[in-house]
Amino acid sequence: MSLKKRGVIAASIAALAIAATALTGCASEPASSGDGGTSEGPVRIGVVPGGQPYWEVFVEEAAAEGIEVEIVDFNDYPQPNPALSAGDLDLNQFQHIIYLANHNVEANDDLVALGSTVVYPLNVFSEKYDDIKDIPEGGTVAIPNDESNRARALLVLQSLGLIELKDGGSATSDASDIVAENSRVKVTELGAELIPASLPDVDAGVINNDYVEPAGLDFADSLGSDSADDPAVLPYTNIFAARAEDKDNKTYLKLVEIYQTNEKVQAALKDYVGDGAVLAKLTQAELADTLAEAEESYRATK
Incomplete structure (x- = not known):
C-alpha cells in the first residue's frame, strides 16, 4: 500500500x-x-x-x-x-x-x-436554490452528525466555496474547524436520515446517497459533490x-x-x-x- x-x-x-x-x-x-x-x-x-x-x-x-x-x-x-x-x-x-x-x-x-x-460522491441539495452560488451569505447548511460523514461533508462544502476550514481541513475536521469570518454559510448537524425532510428549513443539506431517492430527490439536481477520483x-x-x-x-x-x-x-x-x-x-x-x-x-x- x-x-x-x-x-x-x-x-x-x-x-x-x-x-x-x-x-x-x-x-x-x-x-x-x-x-x-x-x-x-x-x-x-x-x-x-x-x-x-x-x-x-x-x-x-x-x-x-x-x-x-x-x-x-x-x-x-x-x-x-x-x-x-x-x-x-x-x-x-x-x-x-x-x-x-x-x-x-x-x-x-x-x-x-x-x-x-x-x-x-457526497451530494449537496437544496429546495430553495438551483445553483450553489445562489445560497446567500449567512445561510444555513445541514450536514450529517455521524463522525464518518461529518468531516467529509465539511470538505465538500469547502470545495464548493461555502466555508473555509482551518489549515485546509482534513478527515478529522469538525464544526470547530470552520473559519467563520471567511465562510459564507453556517453549518448545523442533524442525523443523516433527517436531513432530506429538513431541506425546507435550511438553505441546503449534504445528503448521504442512501437517503436521496427515498426522499423524492434526483441526483441530477445536486448542487455539487466530491469526486470518486479523489484519493x-x-x-x-x-x-x-x-x-x-x-x-x-x-x-x-x-x-x-x-x-x-x-x-x-x-x-x-x-x-x-x-x-x-x-x-x-x-x-x-x-x-x-x-x-x-x-x-x-x-x-x-x-
Whole structure:
C-alpha cells in the first residue's frame, strides 16, 4: 500500500466513532456456512435504508443463479453491524471500509470486507436554490452528525466555496474547524436520515446517497459533490461485510460477483443513482489489507 494511501486512511480513521445499537426483531436462523461451501436457506442481507429498487433486481438475478436472498431493511446505520455479528444477518451492504474499521475496533469485532461495491460522491441539495452560488451569505447548511460523514461533508462544502476550514481541513475536521469570518454559510448537524425532510428549513443539506431517492430527490439536481477520483475518497469505498468465518463462503462471494458484474443489476443501480456511483472492484486481498491498515490506524488514535 502506498504511503499516500496510508496517509488518507490514517487521517480518515481519526474522525470516526459509532454508537452501538441493539437490534430486535431479526431472530431467524442465519444461512451462514463458514466452511466455504454453499449456504442453505435464504441469505439475509441488511441494507440502509430499505426500498431501493435495484435490490429487487438483485434478488431476482440471484434467484436465477439458484440463490435465495432476503433483503432486511434498517432505518439507520448503527444497526446492521451488530445484527451481522449476532447472526441475525448473513451479510450487510451499507457501509464503507472506514466505517467497518471503526466498528471492529470499538466493538472488538472481526467483521470482514467481503467485496467492494461502489463509491458514492457526497451530494449537496437544496429546495430553495438551483445553483450553489445562489445560497446567500449567512445561510444555513445541514450536514450529517455521524463522525464518518461529518468531516467529509465539511470538505465538500469547502470545495464548493461555502466555508473555509482551518489549515485546509482534513478527515478529522469538525464544526470547530470552520473559519467563520471567511465562510459564507453556517453549518448545523442533524442525523443523516433527517436531513432530506429538513431541506425546507435550511438553505441546503449534504445528503448521504442512501437517503436521496427515498426522499423524492434526483441526483441530477445536486448542487455539487466530491469526486470518486479523489484519493481522499478511497476509504469511503462501500462494501459487502460478512463474519470472519464466512470470508470464503462460495455463495456469498457469488452474490458479490452478481452485484459487480450482472448487467441487469448494474443497470438498475445506474437507473437509481444516475452517475452518482462509481463501480469499485477491489480484490479480497486489497480489501483485507485496507481494512487491517485502517483498524491499525484507528487503534493508534485511541
